[in-house]
């Protein structure tokens with residue numbers, strides 16, 4: 001089990017650097033999994049190299065795609081909607097909730113059975129949210145009982161007959177659930193119409209429409225209407241933009257430790273992903289969004305932090321839609337809250353309880369380790385900001401959660417001595433070059 005030892009960043013050594021963050025994990029999963037459905041070979045450019053995307057790449061190989069490297073590109077020859085093959089062994093989704101939930105949708109209409117397994121964390125994550133609506137569409141999926149929910153291993157299929165479209169209001173905003181149902185809707189007879197309570201990420205809608213799916217979006221409602229469609233999808237190139245959820249740690253590090261100039265290029269600034277930028281603006285920090293362009297159907301830009309010291313942040317309330325748009329950034333935003341003047345309240349974030357760890361509990365425990373006063377609530381946290389006062393050097397357990405490990409690394413830059421963060425191996429699920437990039441910006445991190 002690997003640990004980070006993170007040294008405080010001296011006030012007279014602000015961070016500085018110009019970099020490109022790895023490819024977005026969410027777009028990467030979709031690029032890989034949807035390529036299986038393409039009638040023509042697909043070049044996927046800019047994949048992030050994290051282990052989670054690797055799970056999706058191996059899964060499509062098991063289902064009949066060929067996956068080959070060509071320089072920086074991954075070239076996928078898929079099977080189309082009609083040609084998927086039964087895998088000869090269980091598909092191991094590792095730590096990846098997106099892989100397992102999206103596969104439920106991809107496999108729901110198939111006339112063969114597939115077993116989906118995962119690591120210890122994934123084997124505790126709730127799957128009823130995808131299983132139940134897919135069953136309403138006519139899929140046969142079983143899981144293991146776990147309290148009121150169902151968890152992996154899952155067995156998907158064989159489907160007893162053709163799927164039927166549904167009209168469904170998602171009880172929680174979830175791009176994974178939305179995507180699973182839209183994928184199943186590609187095979188279904190009749191219309192699939194989904195409505196979400198909040199603005200979850202829309203990479204699926206953008207990519208499926210670009211591949212020729214009969215998909216329309218009207219506000220919070222997405223519809224697949226296969227009437228008259230030949231059930232063929234195709235795309236030549238999928239260009240994966242930089243991951244805003246990885247860039248978030250670099251932005252926060254620059255705000256916490258101070259920066260002469262930290263510039264992250266090619267970051268996806270899809271409005272469904274930019275909640276962090278809105279929250280840091282409300283906290284009083286300036287992150288410049290420069291050189292906006294559209295690449296591969298997604299808006300990208302450079303995020304630039306030019307900031308002298310580690311002070312000047314204000315506590316804020318984080319609630320409602322912005323939580324959905326910053327769902328993976330709440331741990332690192334809580335670290336910024338600890339460095340702010342005044343109290344920050346996070347509400348409406350109960351979804352954090354069912355991420356790679358219970359992120360309300362693990363964020364609270366992490367911050368308490370740094371001497372921060374935190375109150376845990378059912379749907380969020382209250383963080384008492386310490387302003388410019390240094391945090392206490394900590395010994396933190398990241399609980400195998402990549403985002404807790406990286407958020408703790410950011411907090412440790414502002415501590416009064418070296419901090420130790422244990423159980424950090426899963427940083428490789430989303431951001432394998434995290435330590436290298438942080439060192440490149442001037443941070444001192446030892447890996448033990």
Ligand code: S3P
Pocket residue numbers: 025026027029098173174175176177179200201327328351
């Ligand atoms: C993701 C959706 C979010 C997010 C996860 C990736 C996706 O999960 O937390 O890291 O790629 O669709 P939910 O859909 O469960 O909210």
